[in-house]
Amino acid sequence: MYMLYSKSSEYVVRALVYLAMKDNADFIMVKEISEHTEIPQPFLSKIFQDISRAKWITSKKGKNGGVKLAVNPAKLKLLDVISYFDGMQDYSRCMFGHKECGVSSKCALHNKCSDLKNEIYDFLNSTTIADFTSIWKKENKVSLKELKIF
Template identity: 25%
Template sequence: MQLTHFTDLGIRVLMYLTHSRPEPIKISEIVEQFQVPRNHLIKVVNKLAKLEWVLTTRGRNGGLQLAIAPTSLTLGTIIRQLEGCSQLIDCEKAKCKLSVGCQVKSFLDNGLKAFYEEMNRYTLADTVKGQTGNNIIKMHMSYA
């Protein structure tokens, strides 16, 4: 299993916003800091705003701010919402001839459940502790 670029970028944006400055952070800053296409970032930010994790303000003085406490958002929740993955395989959709009595789907479902449970042990705040948080602060300082 590999996370999509969309989810990866969503996590990085949330991490970057945990150490925000008094003024909102511009899309152009995140594009430059992470070297990502602007259009792709806008799609990610729109999803984060729709989930009510990020506040967006339009206009000259607009930008992005975290709308939720970093301690209240778990990594499992972030990944589940951005990936939209509730199962790894769909035996019905694939019309698999092995589905009767096959245990593979059950094993994969159990593994995915365990993955999300493990990721829910960590919050957004946990992802920016230590050196990672220091690196984000340096990124903010280098852009200001």
């Protein structure tokens, strides 16, 4: 079957949403982010190394250290985040693994699946980290544990 995103992508979206909710006030400790997002701290540290290379966050070591967002969350699309961690999905590939589907013939569900894949792509390409932040604030949640992003 068709996989939309990995656990790494899910974690990175949660972490970026949390940072966006903090409105870039101060550097936030990884431990705090881990607690509020339910992402294991060692895994979160690794994720932050990766997204630091993408220049999505900035980090600071030391007593008042931590991480904060380095980009406007309204410009950070889900498609970019997921593609960074999982690679660009082949949205032309048959969801049922038929190699010839769409090339020389079409499987029974080709048109229906094609519409779905286009909708998924459009959603990921038009939804930003800021969109999730708005939803979180609108629902007045205390932590990301309560907001099911995916």
